[in-house]
Amino acid sequence: MKIAYREIEGRSGAYWLLLGVLGAVTAAGLAAAWTMEHRGHIVTGMTNQIVWGMPHVFAVFLIVAASGALNVASIASVFGKGFYKPLAPLSGLVAVALLAGGLAVLMLDLGRADRIVVAMTRYNFTSIFALNVFLYTGFFVIVALYLWTMMERRMNRYSTPVGYAALVWRLVLTTGTGSIFGFLVARQAYDSAMLAPTFVAMSFSYGLAAYLLVLIAAYAWSGRTLDVAVLRRLKNLLVVFIAVVLYFVAVFHLTNLYFARQSAFERFVLADGGIYPALFWGGQILLGSLVPMALLAHPRLGAARGTVVAASLLVVLGGLAQMHVTIIGGQAFPLELFPGMQESGSFFDGRVHPYAPSLPELALGLGGVAIAGIIVVLAVKLLAFLPERLDGRVAESP
Secondary structure: OOOOOEEOOOOOOHHHHHHHHHHHHHHHHHHHHHHHHHHOOHHHHOOOOOOOOOHHHHHHHHHOEEEEHHHHHHHHHHHOOHHHHHHHHHHHHHHHHHHHHHHHHHHHHOOOOOHHHHHOOOOOOOOHHHHHHHHHHHHHHHHHHHHHHOOOHHHHHHHHHHHHHHHHHHEEEEHHHHHHOOOOOOOOOOOOHHHHHHHHHHHHHHHHHHHHHHHHHHHHHHHHOOOOHHHHHHHHHHOOOHHHHHHHHHHHHHHHHHHHHHHHHHHHHHHHHHHHHHHHHHHHHHHHHHHHHHHHHOOOOOOOOOHHHHHHHHHHHHHHHHHHHHHHHHHOOOOOOOOOOOOOOOOOOOOOOOOOHHHHHHHHHHHHHHHHHHHHHHHHHHHHEEEEEEEHHHOOOO
């Protein structure tokens, strides 16, 4: 079966309106970063106790989702599934766009973005942060090569070996991102080897949800055919990924509950931690996992375009809730300075640290999402990432 790839025209008023909205959100994010840089982080909800706020929630979510968005391309080239081959170029594009948006937020949130030159020339190889610099830049290079092998006919024979390299690299990348938290032994909430595989599982779910939103929007707004049978196969895969995430989250918390020293944190994040149990049970588990699974598994409505969009949006929102609980909840829980003893002092010892995100933080986080959107919107207009049609013949491929 021959697949014809074509750029979208991108001449309509709706296209330029979308680009304008994304540009405005990006500008708001840059203005927020400028404000935080010049007025200091006093304008945010962050403190010297909670140093990673809402921008980090968006940044880590985008980075994790970038790895998972490449899963469609990996299934096509590494596992030889013909159904996914026409979908593969867009998969690589979404992966690069999400990573670019996430890293933009990360750099602007840390302050002194100009100091990136120092990070690029001086390395502390005992730090997981330094190792991630190589993982992120390597991801851009490998995915660029991967796209070249998929979109240039003369390079198609190299698609499988480069696909293997991309698969391994993105698994290592997501493991490194999860290990940023797993290696922080000073934080009782983070010190767990389970975080690395949990982040890998989350990447599959979040990345595919983001990919589905882009795919459906691109075909709906360009007037191209997207057969319901294609959506049915993709949404079934998303159900599996959501279930895998639930499994790893359950194992993570059950493992913590097994250790007496972690019981206080588990009680905090699951029961009496205020906003964090609400986000965990209501946002991550109910709205972000169980409801999407129920929608996608429905025998009549499951493959409808609106249902898939709603379920994918819920997965994304549930993922942001999960990152909020993991990143901010882990910092809000007080440090255990002297195990088995009680301590008190003037520096918030033993207290739960409050946090409320400010408008600049939200603007910066959404700016990263808009940057990813601009990359995708411009790329599908300039290059042939999208098949002209995804009809029943594609869905019948093995």
